[in-house]
Amino acid sequence: MVPIREALFYEGLEEQKVRCLLCPHRCRLRPGQTGICRVRSNDQGRLYSRNYAEVASMALDPIEKKPLYHFYPGRNILSIGTVGCNLKCGFCQNYQLAHQDPSTIPVAAAEMARLALHSVADDSIGLAFTYNEPGIWFEYLLEVAGLLKELNLKVVLVSNGFIEEKPLRQLLPLVDAMNIDVKAFSESFYRRNCKGRLAPVQKCVETAAAGQVHVEATTLLIPGENDSEEEMRSLASWLGALNRHIPLHLSCYHPAYKFSMAPTDPVVMTRGRDIAREYLDFVYLGNLAAENNTYCINCQALLIRRGGYRVDVVNWTEGRCSQCGAQVDYIKN
Numbered sequence: 001m002v003p004i005r006e007a008l009f010y011e012g013l014e015e016q017k018v019r020c021l022l023c024p025h026r027c028r029l030r031p032g033q034t035g036i037c038r039v040r041s042n043d044q045g046r047l048y049s050r051n052y053a054e055v056a057s058m059a060l061d062p063i064e065k066k067p068l069y070h071f072y073p074g075r076n077i078l079s080i081g082t083v084g085c086n087l088k089c090g091f092c093q094n095y096q097l098a099h100q101d102p103s104t105i106p107v108a109a110a111e112m113a114r115l116a117l118h119s120v121a122d123d124s125i126g127l128a129f130t131y132n133e134p135g136i137w138f139e140y141l142l143e144v145a146g147l148l149k150e151l152n153l154k155v156v157l158v159s160n161g162f163i164e165e166k167p168l169r170q171l172l173p174l175v176d177a178m179n180i181d182v183k184a185f186s187e188s189f190y191r192r193n194c195k196g197r198l199a200p201v202q203k204c205v206e207t208a209a210a211g212q213v214h215v216e217a218t219t220l221l222i223p224g225e226n227d228s229e230e231e232m233r234s235l236a237s238w239l240g241a242l243n244r245h246i247p248l249h250l251s252c253y254h255p256a257y258k259f260s261m262a263p264t265d266p267v268v269m270t271r272g273r274d275i276a277r278e279y280l281d282f283v284y285l286g287n288l289a290a291e292n293n294t295y296c297i298n299c300q301a302l303l304i305r306r307g308g309y310r311v312d313v314v315n316w317t318e319g320r321c322s323q324c325g326a327q328v329d330y331i332k333n
Contacts, residue, residue: 005139007040007047009167016045022138023086023163024200036195037136039084052140054104055112056097057081057131060122062309066130066158067249067286069294070331071177071214073304074311077156078119080112081131082140087160088195089183090258091222097132099257109140113147126154126176135163138171145174161204162196168204177214177332179249180205184219184226185235193225202238209242214332218249218286221264221272232272233279240279245330248280252287281330298326 009021013028020027020035027035029042039051061079063072085098092098107115116127127148129141134157145155154176161180182201183194190196209215217239221227239246250272253264269285276283284292294304296315301323303316315322316331 005049005052007049008139008142009164010047012045016042018042018045018047020047021164022167023135024197025086026164035086036088037084037086037133039082039136049137049139051082051084051104051137053106053108053112054082055080055107056083056102056104060119060124061128061130062311063125063128063156064306064309064311066128066156066179067218067284068156068177068179068214068216069249069284069292069304069306070216070245070247070282071156072125072154072333073294073331074313076119076122076124077126077128077154078116078124079128079130080107081129081134082137083132084136085133085160086136086162086196087133087183090193091220091253092257093220094131095257109143109147112144113151113153116148116153117151120153126156128156128158130156130158133160133162135159135167138167142171142174145171149174159204160196161201163200163204165203165207168207172208172211172213175208175213177216178208179216179218180208181218181220182235184222185231185238186226189226205239206242209246215243216247216249218251220251220253221269222253222259223261223264223268227264227268227272229271229275232275236276236279236283244279244281246280247282247284248276249284249286250276252285254287294331296321296324296326296328297330299324303328303331 010018016031018029025036031042034041058080060076063075063077081097148155157178187198190198273283281297292306301315305312
């Protein structure tokens, strides 16, 4: 049995209370209390991670499923998740892990690194922390990521970006790629639907994109909530100002968890993509039958053809477009 671990980011307060410093909620907890994430609790004045090394889901996925379209396209990645989340999204697509209590199995960090290395035989490039919010798995994530780097394997995070800057900066040198879920470009949306805030997520995206981490973003378009033309323009222009090459995945909402409205209209999805393309070179549609190929931004030659999770590299050789010779530094391989 893998023991629980003392949290790395917290401070002690009066009367054995503690304040968690991992995410922007900064939960203040009395002895016996557990944070919003459901996995960090105060035990006699010390904060402990209750999900350390507890794995709730594991699968070998196409990298495109994360979704990451410009990071080792066509390859696989071993993917794991735990329980809990520090946001309370009523539309959560993985609510069984985030907000319920699925069974878990303990997998020590060294064993997880061994599994990731073994998966290389199945064309895996490394390990993705995904399915639920990996930030609340911080101590385990940090330990496993360090071992993976020693094995020259890739570390991927699929995250909501709701994390404090100090732990994020400690983690980023070990991370190769992130898909960050920007739920909406509205503080009121975050407060109303996620019990969180937009500003820390923006800071996470900006910090990751300014470094050596490959960054892609995802937004689930929810009818009447975050799918207006004005909001899409604000989101895309902000991302484009960081880097026009950041891929944006606009995902089609389907009823899940506490939300029951009809799925997003494909016309709205297409309109959102067209608006975002005014500011970004690469915008893709997810959860929808759509053309999601990647083209050379210099000559428009087809580089990567996608049909679902089937990927064919067409005119991309040794980091260059084979048609015009332009360097393709916006795809990592």
